[in-house]
Amino acid sequence: MALVLNDEQAMIREAADGFFASEAPVSELRRLRDAGDTTGFSRDLWKKMAEMGFAGVLVPEAHGGSGLGLVAANLIQEAVGRNLSLSPFLSTAVLGATALAGASEDQQAALLPKLAAGDLLLALASDEASRHAPHLIRTRAEAAGNGFRITGAKTFVLDGHVADRLIVAARTSGEDGARDGITLFLVDPKAAGVAVKRTSMVDSRNAADIRFDGVQVDGADVIGAVGEGAAILDRVLDAGRTCLAAEMVGVSAQSFSMTVGYLKEREQFGRKIGSFQALQHRAAQLYCEIELAKSATLKAAQALDAGDKDAPLYASLAKAKAGAVARLATNEGVQMHGGIGMTDEFDIGFFMKRARAAETSFGDLSFHGDRLARMLGY
Amino acid sequence: MAEPLEAFRGETRAWLEANCPPEMRERVLEEADVCWGGRNVRFKNDAQRLWLERMAARGWTVPEWPKEYGGGGLSADEAKVLAEEMRRIHARPPLSSFGIWMLGPALLKYGNEAQKKEHIPKIVRGEIRWCQGYSEPGAGSDLASLKTKAEDKGDHWLVNGSKIWTSYADQADWIFCLVRTEPDASKHEGISFLLFDMASEGVSTSPIKLISGYSPFCQTFFDNVKVPKENLVGTRGKGWSIAKYLLTHERSSIGADFGSAGRDTAAQIAKKRVGTRADGALADEGLRVDLARHDIDTLCFALTMERVKDEAKAGQDIGHLSSMLKHVGSELNKSRQELLMSVFGSDGLLWDGEGAHDGDMAKAWLRSRANSIEGGTAEVQLGIIAKRVLTLPDA
Numbered sequence: 001m002a003l004v005l006n007d008e009q010a011m012i013r014e015a016a017d018g019f020f021a022s023e024a025p026v027s028e029l030r031r032l033r034d035a036g037d038t039t040g041f042s043r044d045l046w047k048k049m050a051e052m053g054f055a056g057v058l059v060p061e062a063h064g065g066s067g068l069g070l071v072a073a074n075l076i077q078e079a080v081g082r083n084l085s086l087s088p089f090l091s092t093a094v095l096g097a098t099a100l101a102g103a104s105e106d107q108q109a110a111l112l113p114k115l116a117a118g119d120l121l122l123a124l125a126s127d128e129a130s131r132h133a134p135h136l137i138r139t140r141a142e143a144a145g146n147g148f149r150i151t152g153a154k155t156f157v158l159d160g161h162v163a164d165r166l167i168v169a170a171r172t173s174g175e176d177g178a179r180d181g182i183t184l185f186l187v188d189p190k191a192a193g194v195a196v197k198r199t200s201m202v203d204s205r206n207a208a209d210i211r212f213d214g215v216q217v218d219g220a221d222v223i224g225a226v227g228e229g230a231a232i233l234d235r236v237l238d239a240g241r242t243c244l245a246a247e248m249v250g251v252s253a254q255s256f257s258m259t260v261g262y263l264k265e266r267e268q269f270g271r272k273i274g275s276f277q278a279l280q281h282r283a284a285q286l287y288c289e290i291e292l293a294k295s296a297t298l299k300a301a302q303a304l305d306a307g308d309k310d311a312p313l314y315a316s317l318a319k320a321k322a323g324a325v326a327r328l329a330t331n332e333g334v335q336m337h338g339g340i341g342m343t344d345e346f347d348i349g350f351f352m353k354r355a356r357a358a359e360t361s362f363g364d365l366s367f368h369g370d371r372l373a374r375m376l377g378y
Numbered sequence: 379m380a381e382p383l384e385a386f387r388g389e390t391r392a393w394l395e396a397n398c399p400p401e402m403r404e405r406v407l408e409e410a411d412v413c414w415g416g417r418n419v420r421f422k423n424d425a426q427r428l429w430l431e432r433m434a435a436r437g438w439t440v441p442e443w444p445k446e447y448g449g450g451g452l453s454a455d456e457a458k459v460l461a462e463e464m465r466r467i468h469a470r471p472p473l474s475s476f477g478i479w480m481l482g483p484a485l486l487k488y489g490n491e492a493q494k495k496e497h498i499p500k501i502v503r504g505e506i507r508w509c510q511g512y513s514e515p516g517a518g519s520d521l522a523s524l525k526t527k528a529e530d531k532g533d534h535w536l537v538n539g540s541k542i543w544t545s546y547a548d549q550a551d552w553i554f555c556l557v558r559t560e561p562d563a564s565k566h567e568g569i570s571f572l573l574f575d576m577a578s579e580g581v582s583t584s585p586i587k588l589i590s591g592y593s594p595f596c597q598t599f600f601d602n603v604k605v606p607k608e609n610l611v612g613t614r615g616k617g618w619s620i621a622k623y624l625l626t627h628e629r630s631s632i633g634a635d636f637g638s639a640g641r642d643t644a645a646q647i648a649k650k651r652v653g654t655r656a657d658g659a660l661a662d663e664g665l666r667v668d669l670a671r672h673d674i675d676t677l678c679f680a681l682t683m684e685r686v687k688d689e690a691k692a693g694q695d696i697g698h699l700s701s702m703l704k705h706v707g708s709e710l711n712k713s714r715q716e717l718l719m720s721v722f723g724s725d726g727l728l729w730d731g732e733g734a735h736d737g738d739m740a741k742a743w744l745r746s747r748a749n750s751i752e753g754g755t756a757e758v759q760l761g762i763i764a765k766r767v768l769t770l771p772d773a
Contacts (some may be wrong), residue, residue, distance in 0.1 A: 001450055001689045002688040002691070002692070003681065003684050003685040003689075003694045004688045004689055004694075050404050079664075162520065172503060180428075207725045243660055260768050260770070262769065263770060264769075264771060270447070271771075271773070274770040274771050275770065275771045275772060275773045276773075277761070277773075279770075280760070280761065280764035280765075280768075280770050281479035281760040281764065283759065283768055283770065284759075284760040284761070284762060284764045284767075284768065285760060287702065287763055287767065287768060288702045288705060288706050288763070291682055291699070291702055292675065292678035292679060292681075292706065293678070294682075294685075295681035295682040295684070295685045296677070296678045297680060298681075298685065299681045317674060317678065318676050321674055323680050338638065358380075366667075369670035369671060369674060370670065372670055372673065372674065373645070373659070373660070373666055373669065373670040373673070374658070374659065376643075376645060376673060377646075377649070377650050377658070378645045378646075378648065378654065378658070378659065378660045378669065
């Protein structure tokens with residue numbers, strides 16, 4: 001498949017860029033943060049995103065979605081990155097919808113239309129350690145009655161503070177770090193024994209620490225097959241990683257554009273600082289790095305859409321590279337802005353905060369470098 | 379549209395199967411394995427000669443050049459299929475030549491009909507080996523300050539001066555050369571693009587020995603060399619545009635070389651030499667991290683090459699990307715050679731004597747240091763990106 005956008009995708013990009021720039025620009029992030037908003041995003045915006053077909057981007061048309069696929073989801077998320085738009089897109093439209101792709105017909109019929117309509121928020125409760133370790137799952141689901149009883153604790157559950165339904169990775173068998181024996185469950189956060197504690201993060205987004213104390217679920221709440229949840233979980237995580245890579249490409253591109261703009265305008269020593277070779281070469285280097293991240297991200301989305309067997313490799317490649325590049329782009333952005341870059345009044349700091357949080361989500365450069373080396377056979 | 383392409387793939391596969399000699403499907407191990415063509419070509423074996431003749435007869439030494447000048451006349455899609463099919467059987471390129479990589483594209487764009495008819499078919503068939511006369515002892519990164527002059531003597535040009543870093547000038551048949559024809563014009567305005575025979579009276583070459591021990595480059599001297607008037611390409615005094623166009627091609631092809639797959643990665647080589655732990659991870663953890671970082675960039679670069687090709691096919695302008703590709707490709711090849719030196723440890727330092735393999739590892743490492751100097755230094759590329767792509771202000 002050619003590594004370029006087709007006409008439909010080019011239109012989606014244009015629509016997404018226009019939508020987020022006007023509906024959810026950086027000033028909206030600032031407003032929500034300053035208001036101490038505990039939801040962390042505008043529910044009106046999410047409704048509009050559903051009307052645009054964004055919420056259901058990965059939901060099949062048969063279930064009321066637009067079924068456009070992950071390349072389209074990436075384009076939306078890239079626009080989100082450029083504008084630092086706050087919404088439950090990643091947690092619900094990407095992670096939630098991908099998990100439900102592995103669910104039963106009944107589960108899909110019950111949940112997907114609501115998801116696509118913007119009426120159902122989902123959150124993936126999988127990580128238990130502060131450094132991402134996807135199969136390190138100690139939360140147990142013991143067989144009980146005609147279902148299971150879940151006990152354990154999850155951390156960094158994105159949008160877990162507002163989710164209508166949690167997708168919980170729990171262990172039904174096997175050792176703590178084993179890939180086998182993981183099962184995915186749909187859990188109502190209002191069920192007895194679930195304790196949700198909102199955690200407010202550096203990037204003004206919200207997550208949750210969630211405890212499960214003997215939470216009763218029944219067999220119909222299992223997603224996929226018992227003990228084989230890792231296959232679905234890995235696919236969900238790779239979709240999330242790819243979309244985060246796209247978001248970080250957007251974060252990088254926007255912070256780069258602001259920085260280059262500043263280099264052309266700021267004067268010191270009687271000349272534009274962009275005329276100094278020391279800064280020109282760093283800017284040019286950054287330009288190259290962003291181009292590399294773009295290619296890997298598009299490839300990962302195409303590979304996942306096509307069900308390519310190398311898709312996990314490309315997902316790790318994209319996440320690793322885009323993470324490193326976003327860190328570089330935002331660090332350089334702050335540095336080249338000088339003192340003003342350190343002020344809260346100026347936006348560049350928001351980009352740096354988001355870059356760090358996005359890189360930390362679902363594995364950073366070290367994690368994905370290790371995973372990639374393993375997949376390449378060393 | 380996909381169907382005729384698949385038919386083309388089938389025919390190509392069958393033709394390559396029947397016509398690519400087995401020897402030409404083996405890895406290139408030494409300089410003699412590379413066929414440069416030319417008047418004094420010395421084929422290593424019959425297979426190398428046959429492979430060149432058969433490919434040249436179809437114009438497939440230059441698959442996308444127009445048929446009327448002997449090229450293959452393939453579409454970009456067909457050329458991609460041919461490249462894939464050649465890669466599939468590990469077929470070597472039948473011909474390596476500065477005529478293909480540099481002069482040909484410039485001639486096709488700027489040459490007149492007579493020049494194209496005269497020179498292009500000979501490039502396609504590997505009959506004339508070209509060298510490039512660009513840099514001068516006093517004009518390196520500041521190429522446009524070149525001083526070699528061509529005086530208008532009515533019925534001919536009289537060329538005097540000297541060039542440096544002329545690759546294989548001592549083995550080349552003809553040179554494409556930047557000369558100053560308008561001494562009073564501004565730096566960029568007085569340059570012309572001239573072609574002439576290296577056998578002309580007054581041309582001499584002197585090889586330069588490099589830190590790798592090799593001498594692929596020469597200094598080349600012109601002492602009252604007479605060049606026919608019709609050998610000037612394009613407009614007199616406008617040679618700088620041709621020079622820039624050609625450098626863009628050179629940069630892309632340097633980038634392409636490093637992006638090409640088919641050779642063992644540094645990590646694969648490391649695995650064989652360093653070994654693995656019980657869980658399959660490389661035994662040396664620090665090296666493993668370094669290799670993974672390198673592979674991340676290498677894979678991203680290969681995908682970027684692919685994306686740029688696809689963007690070009692889709693009709694997008696990619697001219698502004700050539701400096702990026704050249705720069706990243708060069709840095710990656712340097713990093714690969716550095717990593718391999720680490721992987722080989724003291725074996726990588728062997729230079730002479732038994733088991734040294736002619737110092738291949740060390741020589742490849744030393745050679746790679748030139749990647750970010752030749753074809754415009756890394757600093758020149760970054761400057762081009764800063765000024766032309768990012769439009770940052772001049773000092």
